[in-house]
Amino acid sequence: MKITKLETFLVAPRWLFCRIETDSGIVGWGEPVVEGRAETVRAAVHELEEVLLGQDPLRIEDHWQVMTKGTFYRGGPVLASAVAGIDQALWDIAGKHRGAPVHELLGGPVRDQVRMYGWVGGDSPSELTEGVQRQVDAGLTAVKMNVSGRMAPIASPKDIADAVARAEAARAVLGDDRDLAIDFHGRVSMANARRLVKALEPVAPIFVEEPLVPEHGHLLADLAAQTSIPLAAGERLYSRTDFLPALQAGIAVVQPDLSHAGGISESRRIAALAEVFGAHVAPHCPLGPIALAACLQVDFATPNFLIQEQSLGIHYNTTSDLLDYLVDPAVFDFRDGHLRPPAAPGLGIEVDEAAVREADKRGHSWRSPIWRHADGSFAEW
Structure with missing residues (x-):
């Protein structure tokens, strides 16, 4: 079996898909994208095409x-994301070739269902x-x-009090038997992070995500030592090498x-590295259906998996949503906030x-918002 063709598709709201075709008729799909730089990643994917055509x-x-x-x-981010989507498509082909879901090729499932959050x-x-x-009503x-x-x-x-009040309002609805994750989104300075993690401890978040921008990773150990809240990071880290200092922190x-x-x-290797440090895995996925399908395959085969993000109804998805590019959207039907293992071969979606x-004929040109402080200086989004 040989790779004969690679195509990319710029699809709303802000995604990039790739399709890899083989001479056996098997086709694999992946989702290589950097949000706001989809066209740049598209060029990188087609550069990598040069080393793939004609190969097994x-x-x-x-x-x-x-x-x-x-x-x-x-x-x-650009190269790692281009590789990521191609890698997803190759695993999709491998699963379809062998008539098995990808998680079976990764050693088989270690759980019966995957917990989701919105x-x-x-x-x-x-x-x-x-x-x-x-979200609670949706299960x-x-x-x-x-x-x-x-x-x-x-x-x-x-501002600090308002942030805490919003978290308290969410907790009041969730009660103590559901979980609340809080995303700092890298928009919080170290000075503010110190105050916020202390003030948020009574709300008991399951984790605080991206408490600092990746460039300030050297400060994570200090912040982690100051709070009982589990800290989470990784949406802007791209390799085991990137994750190691964060885990050590x-x-x-x-x-x-x-x-x-x-x-x-x-990502499988990152999960294994995290296991050495007693850390858990919550794959980041505010993206499309192919990315989510790839996440689920890893989730089912990863012992230290915690919880899975998904983008259904997220504010980015104003023109298209998670299920719009699937033949059978039922593959992502949540039951009591969980998903069961996809049975179809490959990534488990059509x-x-x-x-x-x-x-792709319409495409998109989604860009990250540019924020500014009251004095006109740049603000983290």
Whole structure:
């Protein structure tokens, strides 16, 4: 079996899909994207195409090594994401070739179901309460929320109090038998993070995500030592090498994004590395159906898995949503906030190719918002 064709599709709301075709007729799908830089990653995918055409798609690890190390300049979000989507597609082909879901190729399932969480917004406690209640009514047992909007480098007492009030409002709806994750989104300075993690401890989050920007990873150990809240990081880390210092600093939850961190192959290794440190895995996935399908395959085969993010109804998905490019959306039917193992071979989903090709004709140009502080200086989004 040989790889004969590689295509990419820019599809709304902000995703990039890739399709790898073989001479046996088996097709694999992946989702290589950096949100806001989809066109750049698309170019990188087609550069990597040069080393894939005519090759055996089942040599997944060899392809991963060549794609990541076959150039003098390595790493970074664009290359790692291009490799990630291709890697997903190659595993999809391998599973379909062998007539088995990918998690069976990874050693078989270690659990019967995967726990899911959803994102909630709302700038005021009342709006937040409504959003959390909708997720609870949908059966989810955990939600994640941003800690705040734009935050000054040294926040006012009111800003700190407002952030805590929003978390308390969410907890009031969830009760003590459901979980609340809080995302600092890298928009919180070290000075503010110190105050917030202390103030949020009574709310008992399951974790605080990206408490500092990745560039300040050297400060994580100090922050972890100051709080009983589990700290989580990883959506902007792209390899085992990137994750090692964060684990050594004491983070409790790693969050590799399977569309950024080298795909299924590298994310499995990141999970194994985390296990050495007693840390758990909660894959980051505010993306599309192929990325989520890849995450689920890893989740079912990973002993130290914790919980899985998904993007159904997230605020980014205004023009298209998680299920719009699937032939059978029922594969992602949640039952009591959990998903059962997909039984179909490969990634376990059937992509609606006609819908993808039609969406690619329209494309998208999604970009991250640019925020500024009151004085006009740049603010982290």
